[in-house]
Amino acid sequence: MPSMFEGLQLPSTFDAHVHLRSGEMMETVVGTIRDGGADMVYVMPNLVPPITTIEMALDYQSKLKALEPNVTFLMSLFLCPALTPDMIIEARKAGIKGVKSYPAGVTTNSATGVLDYKSFYPVIAEIQKQGLVLNLHGECPSSSRDEITVLNAEEAFLPTLGMLHRDFPDLRIVLEHCTTEKAIEAVKSYGPTVVGTITAHHLSLTVDDWAGESFNYCKPVAKTPRDRIALLKAAASGSPKFFFGSDSAPHSIQAKQGSLNPPAKQAAGIYTQPFCTQLVLDAFEQGCQDGLLNEDQLTHKVLSGFLGEHGRLFYHQPMSNRQIILGAREIVQIPDLIAVDNRTVAIAPFRRGQRTRSLGWL
Template sequence: MPLDRFNNLELPAAADLHVHLRDGPMMKLVVPTIRKGGVDTVFVMPNLVPPITTVSAALEYKQRLQQLDHSVNYLMSLYLHPDVTPATIIEAKKAGITGVKSYPAGVTTNSASGVVDYEAFYPVFAEMERQDMVLNLHGEAPSVPGSDVTVLNAEERFLPTLLVLHQRFPDLRIILEHCTTAKAVSMVSQCGPTVAATITAHHLHLTVDDVVGDSFNFCKPVAKTPGDRSALLQAAISGNPKFFFGTDSAPHPAVAKRGGSTGQSKAAAGIFTQPFAVPLVLDALEKAIVKGEIKEDDVTEANLRGFLSDFGRAFYKVPEGGRIMLQRGEAKIADVFADGELEVVPFRRGEATWGIKWIH
């Protein structure tokens, strides 16, 4: 079978540089699954309700996370909002906060307080550049009345904004989060070394056809065409340090994914991959090899290690953590994760996958 040579391969633990850990009961359910997926470093999204817009709120959130699992390195972020000023950035840097996440208004879960005008935040971006903090961009243009922006072209329409920000702030570290299109891969590749992109596990599996009719495959940004998926797969195994792992694991109660208790609401956008983060990447690469989308010889140990761990850690300037061993055929994806009445359905539920053994 493809990738048999990786059975019992020892690697650095993965760095998952885009995660949603929520708060309250959901946080208590999902945080213990981080290490199950072969991950020990995470960049935590700030789109709680209310959003994390102050340094004190970010530090309090980190403390709640550490109480659940202190062995994980939590990289914290602020939500880009009018309350975030250059003075906030200076305070955040001193407190060890890693980055600031930008959500265009209304494009995804808990983004109602998101950005309408990026130029209004130029003083904040300038201070982030001086303080060497990371700007994390949810790269979709919002659909507004009179526009023809849809879930299928929202990322492409956002790319000029990425280019403008990079040109205006060339030393600002910028990440185009969860990129989904060949055009996004091309744009990031053409930018300077301060621009990078995260790629999720589920976007290495899905196309838009997989989303239609299956709310558990629905996320923002949505999966695109087979050609776009192929571009993501190629980027993930390219050895290009601009592209690294970020699951965008986004748990929702199963009832919310099904349209609420009556089934009449819109399905929540988000896919839960945290407990099987690294195995899902291996599964996607194996499937792509079988389909002829990528060559097995291109999936090298060095490129896999780079995508899962080395490249992201270097960009974020965080050290290597523990070590894991990959084990073929040692796991099955659970049908559901539950705590009392709270149930969360994981991506590719019920399917066989790779196992993870922690070395240290």
């Protein structure tokens, strides 16, 4: 195992995009957040039912805090017709940080998502006025008529990103989990109010890695080698317009494998939470070995910026005063399963059975 980052000390990670689920799944995954080096996370609202009210968001936050009091949970609301401008005003007062938009039907629990953004303009205007963040799942629904598939759904969405930025130039917008070179270029082309998150798994995967491998299947899907290189270079650029959001999305093993009776498709989502910081650094290290990145560019400033400080700045959060250390102990093997005693949920983590560096807290 290469040791490029052996002994590296960094501020704790801010994971700007996590799925923590509910029930036993929540109880299983929340305890792994700090294992991956994060002590602040931005929580997605696409539960069943989705988080559509302030009361639901605060109740969810209190459950998360009870499970892990050493993590700061930043909360969001699900953009849906029930949301009103007055609710956005109250959300800001309650400390909720943003609103997440899912185009209808594109990913897990998004059936009640957005069909027409202009119908939400009064709410989006209030989001801008109140200084909240609009988080975009940047894909269009698949359509044979419009020749949109999982492979070009993100590219098809980019004109909508441009429209929203044009109509709300002061609105802070996050294009979540960028997967393509064109998405990276689009984010670069706009001002500082438009940023993009990048996941650990998209820094490693291409289409060939998930085609036929359900445990590498997520939405948006990983794209071409050229797209992966663009993500690596953006993440390693030092630009505050790009920062880490794992999109760690746990599903049971059964859901990831699909079902014949009753018929069910394989669930989209990759679980990276317990090793998220290490997985990013592994991808950077592999990028250097492949000649795609230069080791000299991966300075402490660049790494701490991508893994936490750029995101904290964008979300108006204080910088971390906690430190993590990489490779402080032995190299570890990623387990085949993550499970907790006395619970029925078992989850297969990303790169199960492979090795990565250890991580400790100072």
